[in-house]
Amino acid sequence: MPGLVGADGVLQRAANLGWQDVPLAAELRPALRAAGDDLAELPVGADNEANLGGLAERWLGAGPEDFLYVSAEAGVGAAIVVGGRLLRGARGYAGEFGHVPVHPDGLRCACGARGCLEQYAGEAAVLRAARLTGARGDWVALLAERATAGDTAARMALAGAARALGIAAAGAVNLLDPAEVVLGGGYAELAPWLLPALRAELAARVTVRPWAEERLTVARLGRRGPLLGAAVGVVRAIVADPGPLAAPGPGEGWTGPG
Ligand SMILES: [Zn+2]
Numbered sequence: 001m002p003g004l005v006g007a008d009g010v011l012q013r014a015a016n017l018g019w020q021d022v023p024l025a026a027e028l029r030p031a032l033r034a035a036g037d038d039l040a041e042l043p044v045g046a047d048n049e050a051n052l053g054g055l056a057e058r059w060l061g062a063g064p065e066d067f068l069y070v071s072a073e074a075g076v077g078a079a080i081v082v083g084g085r086l087l088r089g090a091r092g093y094a095g096e097f098g099h100v101p102v103h104p105d106g107l108r109c110a111c112g113a114r115g116c117l118e119q120y121a122g123e124a125a126v127l128r129a130a131r132l133t134g135a136r137g138d139w140v141a142l143l144a145e146r147a148t149a150g151d152t153a154a155r156m157a158l159a160g161a162a163r164a165l166g167i168a169a170a171g172a173v174n175l176l177d178p179a180e181v182v183l184g185g186g187y188a189e190l191a192p193w194l195l196p197a198l199r200a201e202l203a204a205r206v207t208v209r210p211w212a213e214e215r216l217t218v219a220r221l222g223r224r225g226p227l228l229g230a231a232v233g234v235v236r237a238i239v240a241d242p243g244p245l246a247a248p249g250p251g252e253g254w255t256g257p258g
Helices: 024-035 049-059 123-129 139-148 152-176 186-205 222-240
Strands: 011-014 019-022 067-072 076-082 180-185 216-218
Touching (some): 049 067, 049 180, 067 152, 067 186, 076 152, 123 139, 123 152, 152 180, 180 222, 186 216
Parallel strands (some): 180 216
Antiparallel strands (some): 011 019, 067 076
16 A cells, blocks of 8 residues: 555555545455455455565565665655565554655645655656646656657656655665665656666765665566565465465365465
C-alpha cells in the first residue's frame, strides 16, 4: 500500500487514496476465502510498497547490507535497510520519505504539512510540471515516452523532481550513511532523466566527501520490486514457520517452494 501500514496490518492513512484506518488484512480475508477453501487459512498481511520494494532488492536483487531505497508510485516512499534488515521504527511507520520537507514554506501537502518532497517529486507534481495534469494511464510510461522524444517540459519536470529528491536523499545519507541510495518503483524507469540532477545534489550536500557516484544505483528489480517483495515475503514466512501448511508426509500437503 502507498501509505502508513502499522505492524498490525492496519492502514492508518494513505493520503493519496483518501483512505484512513482500513484493516486491510482483515478485509482481504473474505476474498481469500471466496477464492477457495484451501486458501482460507493462508496468512494475509499488508505492508507499505516501498518497504516491500526494499526487501525485494535485498532478498532477490543482491542489495547491500545498508541502503536507502526510494520509490514513487501513487506516493513517494522509502525503505531503510540497516544491517540487512528493514528499519520499521517503533510502530512500523518508518520511511515516510515523501513527507520530508524540501521547501519549508512550500506547497500544501495532502498530509497537512507544507513543502513535502511528494509535492515536488510525486506523480501529480511531476505530471503538473510536465503540463500533463489529468493524463490517464501509466504516468511513468507517459513521462518516459515524452522525455525520450525530447519534450522539454517533461525533461525539466523530471530534473526538478530529481533536485527535490536529491535534497531529501542527501539529508538521509548524512543521517544514515547507507552504502547505496537505490532508485526504485517508478523512479527506476525514469532514472535516465533523474540521475544527473540527483548526482549533483548529493555531491553538493553529502557531508562525507567525495560522494562516490556509484553509490547512487537503480533498483536491480526495476519497477516490479514491491510486488516481488510481497510475494517472496509470504513464501519466506511460510518456510520459516510452515505451521498447518507443513507437509504431513510424502506426497501429501504443501511441499514448499523448493
Ligand atoms: Zn506531506
